[in-house]
Amino acid sequence: MRSSTGVGRSCEIYRLDPEKPDRRAVERAAETIKRGGLVAFPTETVYGLGADALNPRAAARIFEVKGRPPDNPLIVHVSSLRMARLVAAEIPERALKLVEKLWPGPLTVVLPKSPEVPSVVTAGLGTVAVRMPAHRVALEMIEAAGRPVAAPSANPSGRPSPTSGEHVVRDLDCRVDVILDAGETFFGVESTIVDLTRTPPVLLRPGPIPVEVLEKLLGERVVVPPEARGLRASERPLAPGMKYRHYAPETPLILIDGDPRAVERVIEAAVREAVKARGMRFALAGPDELVDTVASMLLRRGAKPAWIFRLGPLYDTTVAARRLFKTLRRIDEVGAVDVAIILPFPERGIGLAVMNRLRKAASRRVEA
Ligand code: AMP
Ligand code: MG
Numbered sequence: 497m498r499s500s501t502g503v504g505r506s507c508e509i510y511r512l513d514p515e516k517p518d519r520r521a522v523e524r525a526a527e528t529i530k531r532g533g534l535v536a537f538p539t540e541t542v543y544g545l546g547a548d549a550l551n552p553r554a555a556a557r558i559f560e561v562k563g564r565p566p567d568n569p570l571i572v573h574v575s576s577l578r579m580a581r582l583v584a585a586e587i588p589e590r591a592l593k594l595v596e597k598l599w600p601g602p603l604t605v606v607l608p609k610s611p612e613v614p615s616v617v618t619a620g621l622g623t624v625a626v627r628m629p630a631h632r633v634a635l636e637m638i639e640a641a642g643r644p645v646a647a648p649s650a651n652p653s654g655r656p657s658p659t660s661g662e663h664v665v666r667d668l669d670c671r672v673d674v675i676l677d678a679g680e681t682f683f684g685v686e687s688t689i690v691d692l693t694r695t696p697p698v699l700l701r702p703g704p705i706p707v708e709v710l711e712k713l714l715g716e717r718v719v720v721p722p723e724a725r726g727l728r729a730s731e732r733p734l735a736p737g738m739k740y741r742h743y744a745p746e747t748p749l750i751l752i753d754g755d756p757r758a759v760e761r762v763i764e765a766a767v768r769e770a771v772k773a774r775g776m777r778f779a780l781a782g783p784d785e786l787v788d789t790v791a792s793m794l795l796r797r798g799a800k801p802a803w804i805f806r807l808g809p810l811y812d813t814t815v816a817a818r819r820l821f822k823t824l825r826r827i828d829e830v831g832a833v834d835v836a837i838i839l840p841f842p843e844r845g846i847g848l849a850v851m852n853r854l855r856k857a858a859s860r861r862v863e864a
Contacts, residue, residue: 507670511661514538514678517633525674526640529554533673534561536650536664537637539573539629540682541602541704542657542821543664544647545672546573546637549583552614555646559616561671564653569619570646571604571687572626575638580626583644585610591692593713600630602683602704606691617646623693633678649686656743656824656857659684663825684818685849690718699724702848704817725848726855743821743857745828747779751838751854754864756786756810765864766790766837767797773835774799779827781805782839783816790839801837803830813847820850824857840864 510521525535532554535546545562547554549572559566574580577595581587584607587595591605609624618624629635638645649657650664650672658664661677668675688703690710698719699707710718722728752766767790770778780787780794780801787806794801805823808815827836838854841847855861 505670509675512678529641535674537676538678539631543650545650546645546647549644549646573645599628602687604687604689656821706845726852745824748859751858761864776834777802779803779833779836783810786839817846
């Protein structure tokens with residue numbers, strides 16, 4: 497149950513059953529939060545790196561461990577609506593419409609901040625991002641700590657997010673006090689973020705809750721700026737954190753971008769890139785159907801991918817979401833891959849989140 501690793505460092509690692517987490521481990525994590533320590537914990541989206549959201553010194557350590565720029569604010573995790581009312585100055589009617597239906601769940605709402613929240617957490621903004629995670633371990637830990645927990649994803653800034661306890665152990669190398677490992681996360685991509693301080697509301701980051709669901713519950717249009725699709729970072733970022741490159745493995749990624757239903761153009765662009773890369777060892781990743789067609793096309797041209805990663809069916813992007821970050825990590829781990837060519841998914845439902853992450857991770861985009 498309890499172990500420690502790390503070069504000259506030690507930490508407590510607990511392996512937990514996500515359905516029936518060991519009470520003592522959760523208590524231990526909660527105590528660590530209360531005394532200003534850091535805990536890596538599972539949520540239904542990705543693993544979080546958490547600290548007491550009301551303790552500025554504890555929250556500052558998150559930035560230190562992640563190497564996160566101080567102008568990129570953290571999401572505050574709560575276990576009850578009462579706790580959300582502590583960190584937000586108000587929860588307007590419009591926010592209630594969403595959270596009553598979608599919490600606990602992978603939705604983060606940006607609201608006016610209460611003075612309780614130290615400015616290091618919100619990067620000096622007058623707003624705060626709040627979410628109630630749908631994971632027993634996360635909820636029980638926050639509840640036991642009795643205070644909101646600020647947590648970004650538990651990876652070094654800029655790298656692919658952790659979707660398993662193993663990723664966290666490797667990434668953090670005992671630079672935190674406690675790691676709660678409950679296996680693989682459910683969705684595999686980070687929460688949907690919607691800014692409710694603007695009218696109409698603005699989607700800041702696509703995630704597991706589709707925009708269409710938000711619009712239906714709100715009864716109003718939600719703006720999806722190009723930045724939320726992972727396109728064109730504007731001069732002045734719409735939301736903090738948007739200007740940074742994210743989710744990127746070491747291996748350069750070339751994203752073939754366009755409507756995957758225009759299969760011919762996608763294939764042509766992919767083949768053009770792959771043939772250019774012929775002298776190099778390249779990997780091919782994307783929707784199952786496209787990957788198979790492109791791979792056989794390439795073979796006929798004498799260009800053979802060193803590795804092929806099937807991310808999941810074209811029309812069930814929940815599978816690709818779940819495998820995305822693990823695959824980006826695998827591309828680095830298999831070794832000696834000079835470049836990876838990634839084929840596109842449709843931007844519907846969670847597919848929008850998949851394409852947002854891929855565009856931000858890509859070193860180059862090729863329009864098909
Ligand atoms: P991470 O948890 O590391 O995946 O990132 C948290 C995301 O939440 C970042 O993209 C932040 O920009 C966003 N965020 C956190 N607080 C706010 C806020 N007050 N306003 C807008 N975006 C926020
Ligand atoms: Mg992150």
